[in-house]
Amino acid sequence: MLQVYQKSRERFKVTQKMHYVYSPRELTRWIRGIFEAIKQLSRLTIEGLIRLWAHEALRIFSDRLAEDSEHEWTYQMILSTAASFFPNLDHSEILQSPILYSDWLGFDYAPVSEHELYPFVNQKLKVFSEEETNVSLVLSREFLDHVLRIDRVLKNSQGHLILVGPCSSGKTVLAKFVSWMNGLKVFQLSVSRKYTIQDFDKTLRKLLYRAGVDGEKICFIIDESTILDTAFLERMNTLLANAEIPGLFEGDDFTNLLSACSTTSQQQGLYLETDEELYTWFTKQVAQNFHAVFTINDPYLPDAPRIIASPALFNRCVLNWMGDWNKDTYFVIASELLKKLPLDKSDFTIPGSFSNYVERSVHTYRDVVIDALAFVHSSLLNYAQTNHGMSFTPGNFLNLVRNFVTIFTNKEKELQDYQSHVNVGLDKLRETVLKVKELNASLSEKKIQLSIKDKEARETLDKMIKGR
Numbered sequence: 410m411l412q413v414y415q416k417s418r419e420r421f422k423v424t425q426k427m428h429y430v431y432s433p434r435e436l437t438r439w440i441r442g443i444f445e446a447i448k449q450l451s452r453l454t455i456e457g458l459i460r461l462w463a464h465e466a467l468r469i470f471s472d473r474l475a476e477d478s479e480h481e482w483t484y485q486m487i488l489s490t491a492a493s494f495f496p497n498l499d500h501s502e503i504l505q506s507p508i509l510y511s512d513w514l515g516f517d518y519a520p521v522s523e524h525e526l527y528p529f530v531n532q533k534l535k536v537f538s539e540e541e542t543n544v545s546l547v548l549s550r551e552f553l554d555h556v557l558r559i560d561r562v563l564k565n566s567q568g569h570l571i572l573v574g575p576c577s578s579g580k581t582v583l584a585k586f587v588s589w590m591n592g593l594k595v596f597q598l599s600v601s602r603k604y605t606i607q608d609f610d611k612t613l614r615k616l617l618y619r620a621g622v623d624g625e626k627i628c629f630i631i632d633e634s635t636i637l638d639t640a641f642l643e644r645m646n647t648l649l650a651n652a653e654i655p656g657l658f659e660g661d662d663f664t665n666l667l668s669a670c671s672t673t674s675q676q677q678g679l680y681l682e683t684d685e686e687l688y689t690w691f692t693k694q695v696a697q698n699f700h701a702v703f704t705i706n707d708p709y710l711p712d713a714p715r716i717i718a719s720p721a722l723f724n725r726c727v728l729n730w731m732g733d734w735n736k737d738t739y740f741v742i743a744s745e746l747l748k749k750l751p752l753d754k755s756d757f758t759i760p761g762s763f764s765n766y767v768e769r770s771v772h773t774y775r776d777v778v779i780d781a782l783a784f785v786h787s788s789l790l791n792y793a794q795t796n797h798g799m800s801f802t803p804g805n806f807l808n809l810v811r812n813f814v815t816i817f818t819n820k821e822k823e824l825q826d827y828q829s830h831v832n833v834g835l836d837k838l839r840e841t842v843l844k845v846k847e848l849n850a851s852l853s854e855k856k857i858q859l860s861i862k863d864k865e866a867r868e869t870l871d872k873m874i875k876g877r
Contacts, residue, residue, distance in 0.1 A: 410436060410466075412490050417470045417483065426475060427709070428717045428728060439469050445565070446510070446518045456503050459495060460520055463487050464508045472558055473728045477735075507550075511557055513590070527553060537586050546586075547745040549738040552579060555731055559587040562727045563628065563700050569649055570702045571716060571723075574731030577804030580704040581630060588628040593700065594619070597630040606640045613644065614657060620698040621691040622669045632704045636714045642722065645701060649725040652696035653688075666691065701726070733790070734803050739783040740767045742803075744775075746810045750817055752778055782810055 414436055421429040442465040447453055453461075471483040484506065492500045511526060512518045531548045538546045562568040572580040581597070588595045596616060600608075619625040636642060647654050658666045670687040674680075681687050703726065708717045717723055734742070757774040765771040766784040786806040793801050 410439060410462075413466055413470065413487060416486055416490075420482065420486075421474070421479070428473060428723065430723070434724060435469050439465050442468065442561075450517060455495070456498065457520070459491055459498070459500075459503050460508060461510070463491060463504050464510050464520075467508060468558065468561065468727075473730055475730050475732060507554065509554070509557055511560065513560075523550065523553065530556060533590060534586060537589050541585070541589060542582070545745070546582065547742050549734075549741040551735050551738045552583065555579075555583055555729065556587055558729050559584055559702075560591065562729075563587055563591055563593065566697045567649075567652070567725070568700050569726040570700075571705065571726045571728045572702060572731055573705045573708060573728065575733055575800075575802035575804075576706050577802055577807060578731055578734065579803075580731060581632065584628065584630055584702045584704070588700075591626070593626040593628040595628045595630060598632070598635045600635045600637055604637060606638055606644075609638075609641055609644065610654075610657060613648070613654065614662065617648075617653075617657070617695055617699065618666065618669070621694040622666070622673055624673070624694065624698060626698045626700075628700045628702060630702045630704065633706065633714050633716065636716075639715075642714065642716065642719055646719050646722055648699075649701060649722060652692040652699070734806075736767045736783060736787075737769065739786065739806060740769060740779055742807070743779045743782050743810050746807075746814060747775065747779060750814060751821075782806075782813065785809065 414431065418431040421431070423429055443461055446461055446465075447458075466487050467484065470487075471480050474480055474483065488500055488504055491504060507523055509521050509523060509526060510518055511521050513529060514521055514525060527548070527550070530553055534546050534548050538544060559570060559572075562570050570584070572584065574580050585595050585597075598612070616627055616629055620627045631641075631645070644654055667684055667687045670691050671681065674687065674690055679690065681690055703716050703722070705713065705716055707713060717728070752775040754774040757777075759771065759777065763771075763777070765776075765780050766787065767780050771777060771780050783806075786801065786809060789801045789805070
């Protein structure tokens, strides 16, 4: 443990990222994470302990990192450290990636395979979409990883999160989904221009009352755009550090709070006599039931709230750097959005010069279209990195795909309308041809009849002339 901590501390400096701060608190979290996972197990193999050790290490030292290369370095460092202390084990198998832990498939917090967990979470996500959002949500391997990270934090007492990622990357939706899975009531801070610190205090009083007195499990989601005043962060600093805010409940509010605490605690078989005992019980309930989730786009922008720079927030929260989507997520999202479009071509052959952008097999015309959309967005991202003042987010990619769907649908309708117009014209021509044939046939009959009548008339005329 000390070796992993020391190597991470030497490799990642505050000069690289402001939040690359390492303290002995990381070791405490690491040990506590392992303890919470094994305390209810009846048996644990050495291989299982090493995998759990590595999983908790990744959560502590890797989840905060911003670059893929940094994630890979940390994984390889943990792998080599395990190999140096346990040389006689097959670490490539024990620490095979991805290392996932969950209690959703059983009663214990245990290792799970992506193959088993993915269908379960995907089905739950569909139910959540239908019941809570009315928006079709898509699960990718990357999202599954973030879901488990969020779940690991929200299951713990005083589990608070800072989620960092671009706009529309799914931070809030994933936090709401995990809260729904764990039976937490979600409250998302919504503000207006006239929203003041007094309004924020009123909101906190209601939430803390629900968590401390009513025993509701609360997930309080605060987006950086709703932090209108630094006093908001000061309040949250104090709350997360102490599970209470001095002076928040005063006068009648405080009296009513203690009265409600007395009633609820007695129902639980506790008989607390003094105000201090009642308030201490209240703060313990808050610490157990109240969870805060901060969502940030980019903490290093000049006008971004200093959430990461707040000592209590950073020390009390687990930071999960979600960042931009990876290539596989772009492919999965686009595949879902395009699934209803008729993009399949049975006679299509991928050109030999084609080089796929996504890291998966591309076989069909549909796959090529999706790959092209992901490549276009990636090119714009690379361009934006060299041109300050420009930014492209997953939301831009969603708009790109949706615009493609709209244009394709409109053009398809235009073609269908044109084809329908042509078909109507052809039908009219067929009807005309049939009518002409009928008229020609009728004309032929009339000609024959006319010839017969003409012959009869001539014969009658000849008889009349002869009769004279």
